[in-house]
């Protein structure tokens with residue numbers, strides 16, 4: 125076992141840097157035990173400073189380099205060929221020759237899907253690094269465990285982020301994240317690239333399923349809870365991403381530029397990240413451009429806002445190859461050596477700490493360029509030292525210096541766990557969109573289940589229920605189906621219905637082939653769907669005798685730009701299938717659509733044929749039991765849409781809290797199919813006696829929360845959960861106000877015939893606007909006036925006496941940077957003085 129000479133110990137000051145770091149690594153994988161996370165002590169800070177002083181420039185820049193492993197089959201063995209780029213021969217040489225500080229396995233898949241092999245592999249590589257690399261600093265592993273640790277066979281795949289948003293259940297979402305964090309830590313990882321806090325506005329975007337919500341407060345609260353959950357064990361860092369504005373790319377094209385305004389950015393786009401930053405240790409940057417400036421080259425975003433205004437001192441990581449993307453994607457600099465050098469320089473100067481070298485960037489390209497920039501005096505070494513300090517502090521905070529290895533026998537007990545959390549989350553996330561008395565189904569008849577399903581013996585409907593970042597980047601096992609490949613722990617809709625109905629279930633699966641990324645531009649259905657003649661005949665035969673029919677509809681798993689699409693109606697074969705079943709079943713036979721999708725997939729054209737529609741999203745491992753229990757009324761649906769379900773892509777974007785005039789204020793005009801917050805239940809709910817803890821607030825800056833109370837009565841015949849939401853529905857101020865904005869929400873369980881008095885905290889910062897004329901520079905404030913607060917048809921008035929700021933009392937960052945040098949200081953006063961003098 126190592127001597128007690130870790131970063132956290134107070135009495136070790138004099139040992140040489142090499143001895144000090146090597147000694148931390150003397151603990152072997154076999155002796156790894158209980159990991160305690162040292163707090164950031166003065167001693168640690170001193171030691172980190174000393175370590176930086178003794179490092180060479182190359183070693184320092186190495187610490188700022190993250191390399192993707194696995195692109196060409198590289199594993200964790202130091203002797204494995206490093207085949208992605210030709211700068212070093214082996215994986216081990218990345219550390220001995222290039223001194224890289226971090227590795228990642230992108231795409232939710234590592235070199236193995238086996239948990240114990242994974243730990244053993246990482247431990248082995250870590251031991252090699254600590255013992256052979258100068259200066260012996262352990263590497264930090266990062267990856268995408270985004271809805272559960274879905275890098276391992278048998279994992280619990282929690283519902284995707286869009287589903288999480290539908291639950292409004294912050295505590296449960298945090299419990300899921302806590303399990304994920306434990307699993308990542310037990311696997312040997314110390315960095316999880318979530319939560320994603322990009323505001324959703326465009327359903328065409330291929331990453332819509334990742335976004336939680338289009339409402340900034342709901343999104344931010346979800347993200348904060350998830351970051352807290354990931355980091356709870358003290359051994360894993362969470363990442364707020366993709367800073368900032370990544371969720372609203374132009375025309376829904378991934379990594380396109382974002383059209384926003386200073387007012388929109390400050391009121392709606394930035395707040396979710398800011399909430400997440402209250403918990404997360406790291407940030408990943410938006411691959412796109414914001415108002416014509418690549419986010420990776422924006423000192424305003426990465427330093428002025430993030431560091432200075434938000435006081436964030438954690439590690440800022442690029443996204444995948446994003447310095448290159450400044451040349452290729454954005455055509456911001458020429459795609460030449462000079463253009464690359466300029467991009468690296470601008471990125472580091474803007475405030476990036478670590479560069480993620482994916483498939484396009486050889487680590488040496490980044491390292492050599494950066495070293496050269498410093499040696500030629502174009503970039504200060506002080507700037508590099510600052511980033512190295514942040515990286516080493518991060519490693520210290522997650523306990524890597526103290527305990528670089530993890531026990532190899534813990535992961536087995538964690539993989540596939542938290543099933544209770546996952547099942548409940550899946551149930552809570554289902555949104556009943558329409559129901560003309562069809563649901564719940566009677567439990568004594570024959571049921572036809574059809575829709576995209578099993579093909580050639582490969583149970584591939586599971587792919588639709590999990591979505592991207594599940595045992596592979598796109599959720600389809602590196603793009604290819606295998607009959608016996610790794611699977612999440614799971615129940616399927618077919619399995620759960622078969623358990624319940626036995627031979628009263630007739631299952632007629634129809635064709636589904638996932639659109640792997642090479643082929644995805646061939647269609648915009650996110651999959652290839654078909655119904656063969658035999659399947660059609662079988663459907664017709666079963667429909668004739670069915671007492672109920674369930675048609676699974678939707679889209680296949682997809683990810684990033686390869687998931688972008690330009691239409692949202694169901695694929696043709698699915699539309700025809702619904703019409704086929706509708707034509708063959710009598711009016712008394714309930715026809716139910718269940719949608720597996722990571723977006724609002726489906727239009728009125730199909731919904732009009734269905735008696736009930738259940739939006740299941742991508743509910744993950746426990747999809748089968750959650751859906752079957754809901755269809756048969758063992759669970760009463762309670763989810764609410766976290767987004768606006770637009771009627772037609774031609775109307776995009778129509779987020780619910782946009783400025784008036786919105787094309788429709790309710791679904792009746794047809795441009796919106798289902799509004800934000802829509803979700804039916806099997807019982808009826810009534811509200812009464814809405815009151816506020818205070819009808820007026822003198823100063824929102826000192827009293828940023830008001831409590832609403834409302835009585836919720838379950839007037840129907842089934843117990844159930846209900847989400848109570850309080851919206852501000854009317855206000856007149858100095859700038860446009862949305863028709864509705866969410867101020868607070870609470871989930872409550874009420875027995876049939878019962879009632880509950882529910883307490884909901886209203887976050888007054890949701891009322892903040894940027895007043896003033898077009899530029900949108902002024903401090904963000906809650907304006908004085910009368911705010912209508914509504915729960916359903918109940919409403920009351922909150923009077924705000926004084927205009928005041930809760931979150932952003934200063935003008936937009938940079939407003940007083942008159943001489944444009946990134947600082948607001950006395951030099952600006954002088955610059956302003958000179959300017960005014962000239963004007964006289």
Ligand code: NOJ
Pocket residue numbers: 228229230231232268317365443444
């Ligand atoms: C690219 C994605 O944009 C990002 O979200 C992810 O974390 C990285 N790849 C690493 O896989």
